[in-house]
Amino acid sequence: MFDTATAALSRAILDEICESVSGHETGAKAHVASAILEAAAKGATSPDSLKSIGRRVLSETPSMWR
Template structure:
């Protein structure tokens, strides 16, 4: 689906956006990952834009996920 460099970028963005989210909170991390992947699938590969998409997804997650 994505080349290795893009995959590494997506993982890095996810980790940065979710740095304050416990790895045990899989629902929140999955929501953020999903939104980042959707953006990347549409061709958005700018790290700043992907981080913005991820932060927006995290801010809209139910509070019990944060």
């Protein structure tokens, strides 16, 4: 699906975006991860665009997931 570099970039961005999210809040992390992977699959592979998408999605994540 993704090459090694894109997968590593996506993981690094997810970790950065969710660094303040508790490890118990898997719903929020999964939601952000899904959005980052979906964007990467559609061709958005620049770090800045993936970070922007991740931050936006995290800010819109329902509070029950955080």
